[in-house]
Each structure stands twice: as structure tokens, then as C-alpha cells.
Amino acid sequence: MAKSNKPIIWGTFAAGGTLTAFMTPVLIVLTLLAATGHVPDMLGYENLHAFAAGWFGKLSIFIVIFLSLWGSAHRLRITFFDFGVRADTLVAIAVYTIAGLGSIATVVYLLRI
Amino acid sequence: MGEKMSRRPYVQELSRTTWYFKQPRYMRYMAREVTCIFIGAYTLILLVALLRLSQGQAQYEGFLAALQQPGSIVFHVVALGFSLYNTFTWFNVAPKALPIQIGEEIWPDSVVAIAHYVVWVVLSLVILFWAGVI
Amino acid sequence: MTGDRLSALQVELEILRYNPETDTEPRFQRYSVPCKNEWCILDALNYLKDHLDPTLAFRWSCHMQVCGSCGMMINGEPKLACKAFVRDYTGVIRVEPLAHFPIERDLVSVADDFMDKLKRVKPYLIPAKKRSIEEGEYRQTPAQLTRYRKYSMCINCMLCYAACPEYGLTKSKFIGPAAITLAHRYNQDSRDDGRDERQEEIATNEGVWECTFVGACSDVCPKHVDPASALQQVKIASTVDWYLEHFMSWVKK
Numbered sequence: 348m349a350k351s352n353k354p355i356i357w358g359t360f361a362a363g364g365t366l367t368a369f370m371t372p373v374l375i376v377l378t379l380l381a382a383t384g385h386v387p388d389m390l391g392y393e394n395l396h397a398f399a400a401g402w403f404g405k406l407s408i409f410i411v412i413f414l415s416l417w418g419s420a421h422r423l424r425i426t427f428f429d430f431g432v433r434a435d436t437l438v439a440i441a442v443y444t445i446a447g448l449g450s451i452a453t454v455v456y457l458l459r460i
Numbered sequence: 461m462g463e464k465m466s467r468r469p470y471v472q473e474l475s476r477t478t479w480y481f482k483q484p485r486y487m488r489y490m491a492r493e494v495t496c497i498f499i500g501a502y503t504l505i506l507l508v509a510l511l512r513l514s515q516g517q518a519q520y521e522g523f524l525a526a527l528q529q530p531g532s533i534v535f536h537v538v539a540l541g542f543s544l545y546n547t548f549t550w551f552n553v554a555p556k557a558l559p560i561q562i563g564e565e566i567w568p569d570s571v572v573a574i575a576h577y578v579v580w581v582v583l584s585l586v587i588l589f590w591a592g593v594i
Numbered sequence: 595m596t597g598d599r600l601s602a603l604q605v606e607l608e609i610l611r612y613n614p615e616t617d618t619e620p621r622f623q624r625y626s627v628p629c630k631n632e633w634c635i636l637d638a639l640n641y642l643k644d645h646l647d648p649t650l651a652f653r654w655s656c657h658m659q660v661c662g663s664c665g666m667m668i669n670g671e672p673k674l675a676c677k678a679f680v681r682d683y684t685g686v687i688r689v690e691p692l693a694h695f696p697i698e699r700d701l702v703s704v705a706d707d708f709m710d711k712l713k714r715v716k717p718y719l720i721p722a723k724k725r726s727i728e729e730g731e732y733r734q735t736p737a738q739l740t741r742y743r744k745y746s747m748c749i750n751c752m753l754c755y756a757a758c759p760e761y762g763l764t765k766s767k768f769i770g771p772a773a774i775t776l777a778h779r780y781n782q783d784s785r786d787d788g789r790d791e792r793q794e795e796i797a798t799n800e801g802v803w804e805c806t807f808v809g810a811c812s813d814v815c816p817k818h819v820d821p822a823s824a825l826q827q828v829k830i831a832s833t834v835d836w837y838l839e840h841f842m843s844w845v846k847k
Contacts, residue, residue: 367546371547375539379536382527399513412507415503456510472762489809561737
């Protein structure tokens, strides 16, 4: 039997899972504060725009969104299987397409800043 | 030999849609897996934030205002719960994937897991400080 | 019902019965078995077979958690019947053959699939260069032994397969926890050079990539082998392999 090509996605899943484990809760706390009207200084337009204008900010934002998207997409594919959906190829195409488009959009938006 | 005995094994089928009700650990596993729905959806919100940020101040501030809808607050609270569950489950099993052996000793799983928690708390505090919250 | 250490207790067992010659599907049969307080489920089954119903079929051999043949589902949990004690249960105890495996008869499972999988992963030393008797033994330091020692404790009891939903959901296509762990055990051995051959079996879609890290295998393992850890390490190593094979070959071109 041929060796699997799943590692290419699993690599992003492992990295994405690790990143979301460390980062997602605190990010949600930040936007939750904004949602309750207490916008953190850094989430103000000028501060955030300045951050996203620099290369370090661009890279950080890209890594967070890219890995979170691909990590979630891969786990979602497995979750569909676990809930009994056996159209795995279709599910895989759908979730990876969303992750791919999201990744491209991230680059485009970052370059516009 | 097999032919002489009347072998007629009964095949046990596992229900593909309800199997996870069989054991509590399967339920915990599924709870861990569905965290991806909330983390994925939250990431899409971040993507929208980035789009609005790239469009200008008025659009971005419109996004911040939209965040204040009740549905958004409820989503944030629920997503926070699921993302914390993802964090705990990830750190608790991280030692299995990354065992650390020094000489003849393998570090206990708890040491590796606790190291993850310590780094997580410090990193979260740094980000809160950076964001001007504390 | 209950008593002190020396007294007997009456244990209600609900046992799955299946006779391939007469039954179209399994059914449950209830027995009331007088047990000693210190008995394990296997003792209760042996008493039952000797005194109450000689037709009950089940496998066992050592009665001391070494042979791995008395694996069964006890109240829905994969257990060795010699390691599960009647005093730890209350009410009716439900005893079934291992989940996910075909039932040969009563509590006896068909193990053929597992035996085939063990063979596939080449669970033996494949040295780079065979040493002659004169050259002496293959030597190993204690630290090198530590790298795989835990994974060498498997007794092939198949509890991990009965615990693994992916094995059941893939209709036993998945090579599964014990076999992949055994492959990892040899891959980790300093005397071995057979990893490439084993990767052909385990780095496949039916191999380690069917694993979704439910972790149930490690929960139920009676010998604390921790198959889930072995499988995650195989995934990481296979992922590194993949990136190296594909990207390094581009770099070289």
C-alpha cells in the first residue's frame, strides 16, 4: 500500500492545534472585551492598523489565521466522519477550499494595509 | 480444520452515527473535536476584522460596533469555553506526542503538561499586557 | 448480598451467549454465581462453567495478567477478566465478548484479523547487518532500552482494539493501536534498521492516519503500554519524513 499524503495537512493541524491551544482563549478574551464595550487599546483602529502595517504584525496575523484555519479545517473533516458522514472526499474538498480561500484573503487584506 | 467445525462468526457492527454514546470517554473525545467548529468560526471573525481594518477607520469601527450585538457576546462566551477545552485537552495529551527522555529517565507526563500550562499563562499575560488590558 | 472478606457474595452476571450452530444473533443469559470476596470475573466464570452451565465458552490461560487471552467487555469496558474483581462492581455485571471483533461463540472473539496485522508490521529485529555467532550479541545501553521498553510490554490482549472506535468504524481496516505500537517499538530499537519496511505498512491511510487520537487504547491497556503515545510519535515522524521526501527532493533537483 502506498504511503499516505495526509502528513501535508496533518502538519498544519498539529501546528494549528498547538497555536490555537496557546493563543485562541486570550484572543477571544480581547474581542469579548471589545464586544462588551471595553475595547482594549491595541484593538483601537490606529494601534491595530499600525501593528498590521509592520512586517512583524503582518507575519503574526498571517500565522495565527493561517494555522487556525487549517487546523480547524482538518479537525472538522474528521469530525464529519465521526458523526457518520462518509462523503469524506467531498467534505475534504469543502473544508480545505474554505481554509485555502481564507488564507489567500488574509494575504490580500494584509497587503492592502 | 476450519471447515469441519461449523464456524459462523457473528459480526458486531458499530453504529456510525451514535457510537459515541457508548462510553463517556467517546463523548469527551467528541466534545474535544467539535471545539474546531467554534475556533474555526472565531477565526473567520478575525478574518472579517482584518478585512474591515484594511478598508478604513469607519468600516473597522463599524465592525467593533457590530461585535456588541447580543448574539456576538453569546458566541464569544461559548467559543471561549470550547477554546479553553481545546487548550486543556491539547496540553494534557501533548506529553504523549512529545516525550522527553534524559539519559535513562523519561520525564513524567505531568511535568511536560505543566510546562505547557506555565508557558500558556505567561504568554496570555504578555498578550493582555501588550493589548493594554493589564 | 455483601459480606466481610471471608464471606461469599452472590453476583448477578448477564452474559452474552452466541451459539453459531443454533443462534442467528447473540442474546443475554442471566446467572447468579456465588463468589468469594476476592474473586475476579474470571473466577466467577470458571465457577459458572464448572457448576452451573458447562456450555459457556470463553478463553483464558494464565489467570495472572500475562497471557492476554481473557479480554472481554465488562459493563461495556474492555478488561482482562482476571484483572476485574467482583467486589469492585455493584448490581448486575454485564459480560460480553470484545467489541468490534466477530464473535466466534459466547465470549470467544475471532482474533484472525489482529494476528494478520501483527505479521504485517514485521514485529522483529531487522538489523542493518546480521552478526555471526562469533561476533557476539547485539549490545544496547540502558538509555537505548528506555526508548522502547514501555512499548515492548504488550501482551496482545486486543483490549485496545475493542476500545478504539476508529477500528470499529473502519470495519477493522485500520491496522490499529497494538500493531502500530509494536512497529514503533522496533523502530525505536537501536539494534534495528527496518523502519523503512514498516513505514510501507504503517505510514498509510489504513495505518497510523486512521488514528484520530481518541486515546481510549491507552486508557484500557492493562500493561500501561500507552499505544496512543506511540501512534502520535509515528505521526510526527511520518510527517517529518513526508516533508523531507518531498521538499528535499525539490531542493536537490
